Amino acid sequence: MARRVLGAFAVTVTAALATLALAGTAQAHTPVVNKGCDAKAGKSWFTVSLKDYGKDKDNTLVVKIDGVEAFKTTFKGKLEEQKWERGGDAKHTYEATITAYDDPNFQKGWSKVETRTTEECVKTPPTTTTTKPTTTTKPASSTPEVPSSSAEVPPPSTTPVAPGGSAPEPPLAATGASxxxxxxxxxxxxxxxxxxxxxLRRRQSA
Incomplete structure (x- = not known):
């Protein structure tokens, strides 16, 4: 009788320990996910670290940034912290999909999708555009300029003309006589x- 009691007690204790072990295993899948934006460095960031996952098979981590796959790896047991950075002058969405080998259908809560969004934290000063003044150069004209009517016209020659239309004879050359x-x-x-x-008159009158 005593043996039966002891046997039943041993089975009960074993079952209890197994239940506790399973519960501990269920609670041990621990993802640590963080995000932030460093205005001084001008970067937004996203980190993921995983611990206490099953060691018998591969677990999987896939990270997408703004909908584009940026990282994929497998691990057993744990995964040290991984970090990703993007420009802090825009909003970014980070998504980490963690698939535990012992929860492939995402039913036990060990496999999950963690999503974080970082807002713009770096303000870009507005750019100013300086427009240089344009200068128009008038092309040189190939047509010679015509003098205006107000320009002075040299007076006609004033050389006297002798009667009859002939030019006067030049003065006689000096001969040196007084x-x-x-x-x-x-x-x-x-x-x-x-x-x-x-x-002669006097002679005629004599």
Whole structure:
């Protein structure tokens, strides 16, 4: 009788221990997921670390950033912290899909999808565009410029024209004779002529 009691007690204790072990295993799948944005560094970030997962087979981690797969790996037992960064000047969505080999259909809660979103934390100053003034250069004209009517016109030549339309003869060249000597010679000839005329008249009257 005592043996039966002891046997039943042993079975009960074993079952209880097995139940506790299963419960502990169920609670041991621990994902640690964090996100943030470092304005000083200008980066948003996302981290994942996994511990206390089954060691008998491969577990899987897939990470997508803004809907695009960025990382995929398998692990047994645990996975050290993994980190991803993107520019902090825009909003980003990070998604980690953790598949435990002992919960392939996502029914026990060990396999799960963790999603985090980081907001824009770096403000980009507005850019200013400087427009240089444009200068228009007038092309050189191939047509010579016509002087305006107000331009001065040189006066016509004032050289006198002799009657009859012929040009005046140039003055006689100087011969070096004194004009006074010529005058006295002329007076002498006039006086001689007058004397001759007076002598002839007197002779006729005698």
């Amino acid at each position: 004009p006074l000597w010529l005058l006295l010679s002329g007076l002498g000839l006039v006086g001689a002529g007058a004397g001759t005329l007076l002598f």
